[in-house]
Amino acid sequence: MIRAVIFDIGNVLIEWQPERFYDRAIGEDRRRAMFETVDLHGMNDKVDTGAPFKETIYQTAEDYPEWRREIQMWHDHWIELAAPVYGHSVKLLRALRAKDVPVFALTNFGIGSFDYAESIYRFLGEFDRRYVSGHMGVIKPDPRIYEMVEQDCGLAPDSLLFADDRPANIEAAEARGWNAHLFTSPAGWAQCLVSHKLLTEDEARP
Structure with missing residues (x-):
């Protein structure tokens, strides 16, 4: 689950x-x-x-x-x-949170650059937990960053579903037992969320 x-x-x-x-x-x-x-x-x-x-x-x-x-x-x-925003992806983030599904960020991002991005893109403040590499001192796909996420959130690896656009980052997550989706488009990510019964087809639409 x-x-x-x-x-x-x-x-x-x-x-x-x-x-x-x-x-x-x-x-x-x-x-x-x-x-x-x-x-x-x-x-x-x-x-x-x-x-x-x-x-x-x-x-x-x-x-x-x-x-x-x-x-x-x-x-x-x-x-x-760092533009433009993928509006459909933001909608998926908000649809998950509306259903009380915890949503985290795991991102290779600097400290100063993330602060700047958040001042422009307010949705970056909507995650339940944020794992920002600049604060963690390690970047994906180093296995340590995934271990740090697990230790902080306290959830089993097989209960996590992760979307990333880089194959190496996906492979590293899967090696730890995470469920993972190689992101190529918001539509594909939407269908992944539907397949896991986290969203309905209507909830996952753009």
Whole structure:
């Protein structure tokens, strides 16, 4: 029996495709050159593990002065990178809570960047429990982060249902005995929730 539903945030509730922002901002060719030169996702992983949001990004910008302005945009235009919201996914979150199904977040997210996101996306405050990697000091798919969730919530692994867009994160959850859904669209996630009898077809509609 499922006793709690766990949402990833990036690419489950909010689109997280920084490349799309940079394609618009500086053009695809220049974006490709920058991403080949600078490990921007590695930089972001540092933030997600708890490193300071602005300082980490701005230090990386100083390390690559030829890309300084563009790298600083990762911070200065961050909310444009983390957009748009998947409205159907937010509706599913709220439909579960309306039925008194506990809903948690488990997300690779920095401390400062999450605070910023929550100031814009108020639904991020609606979870019953929030597991944010920046505060935990570990990121998915490290098995430790899943163990920390289990220890905190006190629920058996096989009573948890987790949605994430990355196969490695899903595999790590399943290895601990969690039920897991590889998120590719809100519609697919809706059907998963229906199949577990957590929502009806009507409740799961967009």
